[in-house]
Amino acid sequence: MARGPGGRPPERGSPSSKPTGRRATVRVKTARGRTVSSQRWLQRQLNDPYVAEAKKRGYRSRAAFKLLQLDDQFHFLKPGGRVVDLGAAPGGWTQVAVERVKAGGKGGKGGVVVGIDITPVEPIPGATVLAKDFYDDDAPATLTSLLGGPADVVLSDMAASATGDPQIDHLRIMGLAEAAHDFARQVLKPGGAFVAKVLRGGTERTLLEQLKRDFAKVRHVKPEASRADSAEMYVVGTGFRG
Structure with a gap:
């Protein structure tokens, strides 16, 4: 850590x-x-x-600071919380989640963090990381079981490999964000939060409209750690309606 x-x-x-x-x-x-x-x-x-x-x-990627800054602004990672990190590799976001929810705390009072990625991830103290596809039919039940109940937060910093074509890259990342949203709807508890990477390009508006139906508040933000020349932004939905 x-x-x-x-x-x-x-x-x-x-x-x-x-x-x-x-x-x-x-x-x-x-x-x-x-x-x-x-x-x-x-x-x-x-x-x-x-x-x-x-x-x-000791963070595994600079992306850890994006999550730190998002949480400093919106306070969705609370001590004792249950967190799922979709597409966890290489593990920077999982490390931050472990810190912020105090996973593995004494007396069973700490939070629980479970990461999942089709790419194997080196063990992260305080977290469980599965080498598994979150698209698998049994993934929601598996993660909920490991968490010990429904999730308080679902995170997704997933991004497909860049093709060099902005429109194709936009559509591929938006597809991952929409899949992460569908997954979050299955595992989040009422009042929970969802955070996902998106790319500016037009179709993110559709996802924002979907999120507004499911969450009390939805923000579309760019943390300071996100490079200025990058089209990436993050959607943050809080107050899951269930």
Whole structure:
């Protein structure tokens, strides 16, 4: 589990959702066999403060900070909560969920976090991670059993591999978000929350309308950790109507 100053888990509302300190700019030298696009990607990674901060804190991806910032804003990850992380690999969101709901707490008072992904994920202390497809017919019942009851929160940071065609990429990610919403409707308890990645492109409006029927409040937001040049945003639905 990633730790804050003094070995303590980061507290909600603290600077834990943002990078700390300053780093010198790293310039990538041209190398034989490296394309211009790969050189730009490498330089961006080396100079991304969230990449450096994730490594420092032991998070498995910079995406952990997106969830930290969303939760700092909307407070859906509460101590003792039951959380499902769909498409959990590599595990950054699962790690944050473990911290925020205090999974594995003493006396059975802590939360429960279950991740699921068709790609095997290295064990995460405090969480159960299944190598399984959440599309499987038995997935909702399996996850509810592992949680010990209906979920308080369903998370999805899933994204299909990019094709380079913005419209195709948009439709593929929206398909995953809609599938995650369908899954959430099966496992969430009344009052629960749903968080999913989407891409701007038009069809996200359909999902927003569906969410507004199922949740008391629905927001469409872009956390600070989401790169400015990315079309990704997140939908956050709270107050599941059941």
